[in-house]
Amino acid sequence: MSKRDTVQFEGHKFLKQRLVLSILSQRPVRIIKIRPDDENPGLRDYEITLLRLLEKATNGSKFEISHTGTSVLLRPGMITGGRIEMECPVSRAIGYYLEALVALAPFGKEQMTAVLHGITMNNTDLSVDTIRTATLVNYRNFGIEEGVELKITKRGAPPKGGGEVRFMCPVVRSVKPLNFVDQGKIRRIRGIAYATRVSPQTANRIVEAARGELNRFIPDIYIYTDVYKGAESGLSPGFGLSLVAESTTGALMTAELCANPGDAPEDVGRDAAKMLLNEIVRGGCFDSSHQWMALLMMVLGPEHVSRTRIGKLTPFTIQYLRDIREFFNITFKIKPDPETNTITMTCLGSGFTNVGKKTT
Structure with a gap:
C-alpha cells in the first residue's frame, strides 16, 4: 500500500x-x-x-x-503550529480539541500557542485540569519537556461555558523511544477541586469527602481548592474534582468528575476518589485515558523497539491500534501478564521525523 x-x-x-x-x-x-x-x-x-x-x-x-x-x-x-484562536461550541469540552493538538503540536514548524474558548470540564471529555497535570506531564517520557504549558485563564462550566485556556507546546525533531514497564507503587495523590459561581465552601466539601475515601490507603494526599469568581468564573455555576495519583516510577493515574445538576459536593468527591482507586487497580504505566497517547508516541518514535505496560485495553484503545495499523502499517506485540492483569505493549517505531523543524 x-x-x-x-x-x-x-x-x-x-x-x-x-x-x-x-x-x-x-x-x-x-x-x-x-x-x-x-x-x-x-x-x-x-x-x-x-x-x-x-x-x-x-x-x-x-x-x-x-x-x-x-x-x-x-x-x-504540513503541521505548522503558530498562534491559533478558536471559539469552541458548548456541545463538547475544550479537552476534546486539546487532545488533537497534543498529538500534533510537537511536530509543527514552529511553537504552537493555542487559545481556546468554551467549556473547561464535562463528563465526556478530559478536563483541562487532567490535561495540565497528567497529559502534558506524560510528554516527558518522550523527551518533550521544556516550554510545555497549559494556563487556565477562565473556567467555564456547562451548559454555557465561558472558559478560556492557553496551550503552548515547543516543536521537536523527533521523540525518544519508550522503555517504561515498571509501574511502581503509588506514593502520592494530588488533586484540584474547582468551583465556579457557587459557594467557596463547596470546594472544601469535595476535598473532605475525597480524602475520607483516599486516606485509608495513603497519607500523602494534597487536594487544592480552586475557586473562581467574577469574569474568570465563566457563565454557569459548576464544580468538580480532578485527581492524579503518581507512582514511585513516575506513572500517572487519573480520575475526574464534574457535577451534574442536583449533585452534592460530597458525592462528587467520594465518586471521583472511587474512580481513581479503580484506575489504580487496572495498573500499568499509563492510565486508560492516556493509553492512546503512549501508543501513538511509540509509533512516532525512532526505528527502535519501544515498550510499555498498560492496564486492560479499553474499546477505544483497541480501535486505535487498528487505525494505527491502517495508517502506519505498524502492529504491536501484545503480551498479557496474568499475575498483574496488565499487558506489555511492544512495537518498532516508524522513524518519524519532523521535517518542518530546522536542525540546530
Whole structure:
C-alpha cells in the first residue's frame, strides 16, 4: 500500500483520531456514512469546529465535505503550529480539541500557542485540569519537556461555558523511544477541586469527602481548592474534582468528575476518589485515558523497539491500534501478564521525523 493511498472508514465514531492520524502519516482519509439515518444527519457543530482547528494548525490541508455532511475527505497538509484562536461550541469540552493538538503540536514548524474558548470540564471529555497535570506531564517520557504549558485563564462550566485556556507546546525533531514497564507503587495523590459561581465552601466539601475515601490507603494526599469568581468564573455555576495519583516510577493515574445538576459536593468527591482507586487497580504505566497517547508516541518514535505496560485495553484503545495499523502499517506485540492483569505493549517505531523543524 503506497503512502498516498486513501484510507476509508465508515461512521462518526473515532473521527478525531482518524483525522489526526491522517495528518501525522500524510495519508488522505475519507470518512463516509456519518450519521446517515439520524434525524439530523452528518457532521455535528463540534466536529466541524475540529476540522476548522486542524485547518488552522496545518498548511495545505484540504477538506471536502459532501453537501449532506455525511462524508468528509481530508488531504493532509504540513503541521505548522503558530498562534491559533478558536471559539469552541458548548456541545463538547475544550479537552476534546486539546487532545488533537497534543498529538500534533510537537511536530509543527514552529511553537504552537493555542487559545481556546468554551467549556473547561464535562463528563465526556478530559478536563483541562487532567490535561495540565497528567497529559502534558506524560510528554516527558518522550523527551518533550521544556516550554510545555497549559494556563487556565477562565473556567467555564456547562451548559454555557465561558472558559478560556492557553496551550503552548515547543516543536521537536523527533521523540525518544519508550522503555517504561515498571509501574511502581503509588506514593502520592494530588488533586484540584474547582468551583465556579457557587459557594467557596463547596470546594472544601469535595476535598473532605475525597480524602475520607483516599486516606485509608495513603497519607500523602494534597487536594487544592480552586475557586473562581467574577469574569474568570465563566457563565454557569459548576464544580468538580480532578485527581492524579503518581507512582514511585513516575506513572500517572487519573480520575475526574464534574457535577451534574442536583449533585452534592460530597458525592462528587467520594465518586471521583472511587474512580481513581479503580484506575489504580487496572495498573500499568499509563492510565486508560492516556493509553492512546503512549501508543501513538511509540509509533512516532525512532526505528527502535519501544515498550510499555498498560492496564486492560479499553474499546477505544483497541480501535486505535487498528487505525494505527491502517495508517502506519505498524502492529504491536501484545503480551498479557496474568499475575498483574496488565499487558506489555511492544512495537518498532516508524522513524518519524519532523521535517518542518530546522536542525540546530
